[in-house]
Amino acid sequence: MNDAHPRSRAFQIFSRLVVFVAVLLIWWGAATTTKQAGMVFADWPLSLGSFNPPGWLDYMVPFLEHSHRLLAKLVGVLVLILFSWAYVRSGKQALEVVLLVLVLVVTLGVFIAAGDERFDAGRKQMFLTVALGLALLPIGWLLWSWKARSWTLVEKLTALALLMVTTQAIFGGLRVTEISDVFAVIHGCFAQAFFCVLILIAMASGGGWENTGFTGSVDRLRLTKIAGTIFTGLIFLQLILGAKMRHFHRSGVPDDDLFRTQGQWIPGFEDPIIAVLFLHKFTAVCVLLFALGIAIRLFTGRKQSDGRDFRLMALIVGLILFQIVLGLSVIGTEKSFWVTNVHVLNGLSILALAFVFAVRAWRGRYVESGLANPSSGVTLKA
Ligand code: HEM
Ligand code: HEM
Structure with missing residues (x-):
């Protein structure tokens, strides 16, 4: 390129x-x-x-x-x-x-x-x-x-x-x-x-x-590349589910149960909108666990990089937690104008940051063993 x-x-x-x-x-x-x-x-x-x-x-x-x-x-x-x-x-x-x-x-x-x-x-x-x-x-x-x-x-x-x-x-x-x-x-x-x-x-x-690329060991960069790419795809899937629900069910929310859907942890799939609502909630949990998993993995191996990858993922985890609170509030407030719009906008921020994470991982530079990173002073081990 x-x-x-x-x-x-x-x-x-x-x-x-x-x-x-x-x-x-x-x-x-x-x-x-x-x-x-x-x-x-x-x-x-x-x-x-x-x-x-x-x-x-x-x-x-x-x-x-x-x-x-x-x-x-x-x-x-x-x-x-x-x-x-x-x-x-x-x-x-x-x-x-x-x-x-x-x-x-x-x-x-x-x-x-x-x-x-x-x-x-x-x-x-x-x-x-x-x-x-x-x-x-x-x-x-x-x-x-x-x-x-x-x-x-x-x-x-x-x-x-x-x-x-x-x-x-x-x-x-x-x-x-x-x-x-x-x-x-x-x-x-x-x-x-x-x-x-x-x-x-x-x-x-x-x-x-x-x-702009992360610096880190070979293993670390491989992890951030794979995880960042899958994660961006997962968020995009979540946006598609959200959009499908939003445009095919316009009046109010399809169900007012906050955590479960129609009173069940796994509802019937006969009504496509209820199925999409359930999948949107389920994917939210997957997205959160996935991001948390990456963040913990990056934190425990932090000596292998300058830590910029961890900091970005930690920010994303924070935004996802906020997004889940907003999502619950969309249901709780029966689609208040501001809550719903902030939910969409925060969803956009999560996608954008996931994408930036993936780009920075793909532009990452391997660091030879023992090189000091001038910006943070951390000693990097490959
Ligand atoms: C050029 C860039 C454009 C961007 C980035 C853009 C972006 C968007 C976004 C993000 C939404 C909200 C979708 C959602 O909440 O799921 C939307 C809704 C909408 N946009 Fe655009 N838009 C653009 C151009 C246009 C144009 C040229 C039209 C022409 C008519 C248009 C008509 C609409 C309509 C009618 C809606 C409401 C859809 C609905 O309620 O079903 N947009 N747009
Ligand atoms: C990672 C977590 C989440 C992300 C990234 C996310 C993202 C989105 C986005 C982007 C939309 C609008 C899509 C569009 O029209 O373009 C949306 C819609 C929606 N989300 Fe989420 N969401 C998340 C979690 C949740 C949770 C946990 C709930 C509820 C428990 C929820 C409830 C809803 C509802 C009800 C709508 C439809 C709003 C409407 O009909 O106007 N979301 N979500």
Whole structure:
């Protein structure tokens, strides 16, 4: 992987700004879902055919949905700037950027036309087929460039982020125009994956990227790599379960039993929502035990590293405990607006930190026996 990238402080600050605005956007999306404002406007990309639909500033529900759309447009523009900046700065042809953007705009346009077509199923299908065909162009371009061209990691990731933000807008739009809960779940989960890519861009464009990896013995790094990867996957699974429950059961919580589900430790699986609620609770326990296990293992073997891996995992354990309290409170308060939104946002933080843990493990550096770590003064033994 070619990491060499002409780093600039301004680019790094900008990439962090994009992360910050994306957090706001995800919170806004979560608030839209919690207030059941998702279908307040049945059209897309405009709301009631306007950038400024009547009364959207006067009532909470249209305000949430419309401002979520506006914020999403802002994030789209910010990501486009990020990509163009990374790409053009490294001396590549600006023409290619223009062509890519054109293809993305036309693809979006055909998806919008498919969404607008409500009466003629044949025409809708035709638009969808053309749009999917067009979407293959940028995806193919990215795959080919990723493999065949000597791009830096930041160039690859900003291009990926641009395609992801466009895809996310399409998922959001289809959720509305197709009145689809399935697209709502995909939209909710894809947002979290997109956020991880933004975090990686901010990490890779900073001056500290070279030293971001954990340092430790061979065994320790192997452990952190495997554990970090499985752990990130487990958290993502938990998010999918949460999103499924959230979008397929909108009024209140499916069951008010805090620890058990419908009065049983293992409920019947006939009702899919009850099954998902039980699995979400069960996975929460697995996630907690897994993270605790890693943290204890890293702590007992702390002489084999500089301790940064342990500190990060300890923070994650703390956030998971908080998340479980929030999850119980979501049920206890019958989905209070703030509690539910903080539960979603804290879930995002756990995913992001698990992902950062895995990245730092994969970028880890083996340390020879007896080397002292200058930052902590701890003697490392391989
Ligand atoms: C560009 C980036 C975008 C991001 C990162 C994003 C993120 C999110 C998130 C995290 C949620 C909450 C999902 C949940 O709680 O499970 C959400 C909800 C929603 N988003 Fe977006 N969104 C984006 C763009 C859009 C666009 C362009 C639209 C266009 C209409 C849109 C429409 C919606 C709707 C309708 C909901 C509510 C879904 C429901 O209640 O079922 N989003 N969004
Ligand atoms: C590691 C622990 C946990 C994580 C990472 C987590 C994460 C999440 C996330 C991200 C969502 C929203 C998904 C989305 O729409 O995008 C969610 C929903 C939910 N979670 Fe959790 N959760 C955890 C533990 C718990 C626990 C222990 C409970 C209850 C005992 C719980 C109850 C709920 C409920 C009821 C919802 C649906 C809320 C709604 O319908 O609006 N969660 N969870």
